[in-house]
Amino acid sequence: MAGLVLSAAMLPAASVHFVTVAGLGSEPDYEQRFASLAKEVDKIVHESSGEPKVYTLSGEAGTRARLTETLGRIAREAAADDTFVLMLIGHGSYDGGDYKFNLRGPDISATDLAAACDKIPAGRQLIVNTTSASGGAMKALQRPNRAVIAATRSGSEKNATVFGRFWVEAMRDPAADVDKNESITALEAFRYADRKTASFYETNKRIATEHAVLEDTGKGDPARNPNDENGQGLLSARFSLVRHGAAQKAAANPAKQGLLARKDDLEARIDRLKLEKAAMSVEVYKRQLSALLIQLAQVQEELDK
Amino acid sequence: MKLPVLVGAMALVAHAALPPRVTECRTHEYHGKQAEARACFTRLLSAPDPYLRAEGQYGLGNYAAANNEFKAAEQRNPKDANLKVRWGRLLIEPFNKNYSDAASLFQEALEIDKKHSGALFGMALAASNGFDSKATEFARQALEAEPGLVEAQELLAQLALEDVNFAKAIEEANKALKMSPEALDAMAALAAVEAVEDRNPDVWLKKIAAINPRYGRGHAIVAHHLVLNRRYDEGIALYRKALELDPSYLEARSQLGINLMRMGKEAEAKQQLEQAFAAGFKESSTTNSLRLIDSYKNFATYKTPLSVLKLHKREAELLRIYFEPELLKCISTYEKKYKVKLPVPVQLEVYPDHEDFAVRTMGMPGLGASGVTFGTVVAMDSPSGRKPGTFHWAATLWHEMSHVFVLTATRHRVPRWFTEGVAVQEESAIYPDWGDRMTPEILMAIKEKKLLPVAELDRGFIRPSYPNQVIVSYFQGGRVIDFIKARWGFDKVLAMMNAFAKGTDTPEVVQTVLGVAPAEFDKQFLAYLEKEAGPVIAKFDEWRKVLRAAAAALKEKKHDEAIAEGEKAIAMYRDYVEGANGYEIVGEAALAKGDKAKAIDVYQRYAAVGGRKPDTLKKLALLQEQAGDKRAAAATLEKVNFIYPIKDDVMHKRLGEIYLGLANSPGAIREFRAWLAEKPNDRADANYHLARAYHAARQSDKAEEHLLEALEVAPGFRPAQKLLLELNAQKK
CATH class of the missing domain: 3.40.50.1460 (Rossmann fold)
Known part of the structure; x- marks a missing residue:
């Protein structure tokens, strides 16, 4: 690679x-x-x-x-x-x-x-x-x-x-x-x-x-x-x-600090949601996870521009 | 596949070598006078002579104590041949099954007296356990040494029965009855002939009962021969009757359990085996079978209206992807081909541990076969149970399933050579490269004219007379069916199957269905085989030299020479794909030269002729893919799936990607599912690829489901994020 x-x-x-x-x-x-x-x-x-x-x-x-x-x-x-x-x-x-x-x-x-x-x-x-x-x-x-x-x-x-x-x-x-x-x-x-x-x-x-x-x-x-x-x-x-990959470059760009912060926040929310998985219904978990993942993907798309 | 001898040592009729006190006890026992026999054996326990005490313990079923007494007796009389023979007989009892120590004792007795009839007979018994062809020889020697030795004569009848030579069995049994009208095992042999030939065996069973009403062994002998002829349900029924006559007959109980297990009736099998075990019958078949039944909790069961598939949990998710569709395809194909509807779903059990499979089959480890059919129950090795490249699971499945149909169509009335021959032929019928190749061992057997006449071919499976005869007989059976197909058409194969179902024997079936005498058939068959094998045999020695030269040239990096010699070796012996073969030598040399086209060409020929090494096939697929021929690459990797679809997530990923590129979404879905079922380290990537395949197949729900699984593990996985956004946009 x-x-x-x-x-x-x-x-x-x-x-x-x-x-x-x-x-x-x-x-x-x-x-x-x-x-x-x-x-x-x-x-x-x-x-x-x-x-x-x-x-x-x-x-x-x-x-x-x-x-x-x-x-x-x-x-x-x-x-x-x-x-x-x-x-x-x-x-x-x-x-x-x-x-x-x-x-x-x-x-x-x-x-x-x-x-x-x-x-x-x-x-x-x-x-x-x-x-x-x-x-x-x-x-x-x-x-x-x-x-x-x-x-x-x-x-x-x-x-x-x-x-x-x-x-x-x-x-x-x-x-x-x-x-x-x-x-x-x-x-x-x-x-x-x-x-x-x-x-x-x-x-x-x-x-x-x-x-x-x-x-x-x-x-x-x-x-x-x-x-x-x-x-x-x-x-x-x-x-x-x-x-590997482009993550380092983004970290070095001050213009993207806001997006990076948003990304960190979403990742943290996803981690918390995963911890709560056992206590949730499958449907609710999937819906919430899907929503957060879509937001994260959108932020990442912006970061990659 | 052959089954082991299930009947242990013979009961005694005449006891020339026994002291009168022991003979008296054994005679009571022989006539079913249990109380008298027990009292008699008990009296022997107080004898001053340890040998007599040994006989007492032996008769009472106290085998460990008997063994100790024999040991003490031998210390007193180390040169007593009779004593050694009796001790050997104790060791050979079903409780012990210690054939090697028993044979040593018989041998020691023969060193003292080389014509000791009891010792020679003991050797015959020990040999008969392993279907050793020497059994007959030893039994005859015993009879020469003691012409009235009924046991030996009875054994000859049993051995003829195992050889499916019923006329001989009847002749030998009648001789035994002339020696003694009370020869119970001779009567049982005659009953077995009747049962196997679909006549009522009751005449003989009633005669046995008149002499010994508790002689369950008579029924057990008949059951044993029915089982040898794959008639398990009838065998089970007779073992049950044996137990009705003698509930303490633990060998019959154990065999009942083992055969119930073969037929997939695990609950009752376990019950019977546990009962035998609890009563002290702890020999290896019983113990192994119980251990195996306990392990069934580790298997997952998948049912369809036509099949019951049992796979070990650790590989079930993956193997189901390949086994279930192949099993259903096989059933559908054979239903049309054999014009038979199976009465019940087929049960297929797949064992990752070869020794478990062997226990499942025989009660003992050490089986050479890779698949076995018991009626509509098939047990076989998992690809994970064998070294990659040594086993073609799909060919084995089609082989065994052919047995299911042939046995069902004939109600198990079919000679072994025919059902094996049809099954071997089926291996190559679906894909020509699946079947086993003509190995050097087979060529040598043909060269040395060791093939059996068709009328006697069963002998090659049941009582081989040289080391590779079973393998040679499988090959011969397959080629006989190929020959019939080529000369008369497959309909004649079906006609033969239906004739066998009516109880007709091989010579008559050959004569009536094919219209040639068996001897003429053999002549024509050998001429047919000669066309295939003759040229290879003629150049066999030269082929070996050429192959060695090719290998040496490759080692010395003389690549052009390696290619030239390798091609010569291939031309001389096309079927040889084992070990260091011409194809791989040429391929390696071509690659070393950078000649990829040549490498593809030779590896393709290797694959077409049945080369099975997964690494070589994967190398070919890679070359094909690099050459832009994705379809060929996919076809090559499919061959690997039929050989060793496990422990290779890289291959499943690669094949899935090829299929995606070829717009074959179902193929891609299957391969990415297999990748995921391998429990890969990189589950996110596997789920993402599966999502892509479902997306390509326009199954958005499943695509989203697997995307979420991918992103749950790896939220920052860019390609998966992009696909998620794409799916999300499509929703809107």
Whole structure:
């Protein structure tokens, strides 16, 4: 998809630090696959107009030294209103105590990774660990204001994963944007990739050996299905990963501020109406929803002119 | 599809290897003197010899205790062949069905005494369970070792019956009766012949009752053979009678339950199976069937005046879109073709878990078939139960539905080869690319002259003598019907069906309906088949080499060579679409060269000849679409829908969009509904597209309904907003 840009929610004034690491593949096939995914993420992020600071460590650069050095640099440069995204692609291992991300040369443990990330002052953080056994790193990486996603629910799911492939697909597939607000959030990408992963195993008649989880409160249990009941997903739902379309342009035009305010109001009324749905008759709900949606469409039509 | 042996070990008549005390007990039992038998077996429990105690427990039905006593007895006498045989017989009982351990014990006994008649007979029993053709051989060896072994003679009668060789069955049963006028299972075999051939079996059943009034097994044997001949209702009635005679006959109760389940009578099936289970009959068929019945709560049922469709809830919404219209189309087509009106709606059950389907069919997992018909009830795999490309659900549906009509028209009086042959022929009758292709295994069977004469073709389904014979027999049956159609016309197929319904056998039907002797028919048929298979067989070895060369050239990126060799392979063996085939090698090489026209050409030939890999077909559709041939692309994607319509929301979206472009609103509506039924991540987009299709079909209400659903999830969805404004403007 053309024209992917980093989110406006990743405030224009603030910086976005996007680190992607392709770990050790051990076999040519994996080496190529991991490098290719990292390259694709790099491309998607670079095509953004938000001028993010992108660090892609792949091939010979995929070492512990380069990773810690990069995280150290971001820790020095980032501000509190910045956004930090770390994406790990590759194999992981778990010995029952600590998780390790497999890199060229020495690996890095979840504890060391967490320590390095904790030094980064960025107020909004996302770590997407797509490796095998990544569930074993969850506890170490969890922290308030940080969403952590793992491809596996525990360290004992040790087979190579496919979740990462579908996460990257989510970043470029408008179908991942389920609410059509021209922004793909971390939660939308998680759900998209999780669903595609499950489908991959079903279609290939293979037993699923990975079950992705998400934790974004910093204190709860990682959830397979983040929702209101388990309290997970709130931060991720607001964590805009990529944005596409024309919404940013309108936001920058002072002449359209009135329309934007009207649009915000209508959206808020629609949200309230949806909350009241259970208490209303179907007919009344549909009538009211239809009226609000028509008004919203008309406002949008004006905005698009 | 074949059914398993349902009757367990034979009752005993002569007991040469048994001690007199045990023989006495078994003789009481054999004559239905239950109280005396129980008292006799109970006395054995206090014997000092663990073997005698084992026999006592065995006779009283305490199988676990009997097993322990046998174990103790074997420790005392590890070289006692008789003991091993008796222990093996315990293990083979329907309660246990432990055929492998039993066979090991029989084998051990044969190592001690290679001519031990009981051990040889035990091997025959174990083999007969799996329709192994060795059963007859072992039974004959047992008779050579002990010419008076009635059980072995009776088994030969049963085996001949399973082979649908009634003359032989009568001959073998009469031999058993000469050995012993009280050979109850021989009488039951003769009763079964009468029942299967539509004569009254009561003469023999009364003779059985005169010897043992509680011998429910006699009725159960007849029931078993009726079921083998797909006459389930009659089989059920006889199982009921078996239970009237002997309410404690738990194997019959379990079989009654399983057959009721086959006929879709789940409530009573459950009741019977639970009763058997509660009384201790916990063998795998009973347990599996009960487990399956419990899972029926997960199925959704859709009814029309002509059909009852049962789909698993997790895929019901999607599969209904394709299965229901196809089922109704099939019924309408066959009603005209076979000139038959079905008496009741057809029940079609679709199982996403192949093992559930197998349990539904046989009570046991591990079934190779993908569809089974029980009268007007059809059970089949769901496309989701098989790996994509390995299963054509629509061909299976038409195949099984053909059985429904043929079985109804003939009242189940039809040889297996004929109904399977007609069904296989039907797979390709609707679309030529649907049926199964002539595989290398079939070619080898033809080359090695392994095809059976038409008069004996049933044997290939029931008691195969080589690994692929069932598959070869399906193919042969189908080609026999093709040949009859080509040589005499389809009306003769109908005439044969009606002749079979009157109880006429294959040789006579061939002679009277087709006007040729069966031997002459076989000759003409082989000549017909030779025209198709002969050239392929002649070049088979060369074809393999050429195909290997094509694959190697592709690997080495010698694309022109891959195309040339691949085309040669296709010309030599057009039907080969499995594994690495010429079509896909040529297609891949052509694409690598950038020659899309060539790729389209070869993939189209692949699809036309019956290639089923969804990914290859989707690749073809994309190429066709890019080449501007949307109609061809839609036709190709329709083929995928008949193979694997699930877990592919992208395909449904694409086909829907093609149909919208072709102004085919019904097609677009169907595909967007399928997309939505896949529960896509992007529900807003799916609802929006469905709204567009309804809008194109001028169904504004439905268009608005789906637009609201789209916008409820995604209020800012621009294309949906635009359509909403358009609809709103139209209203004004």
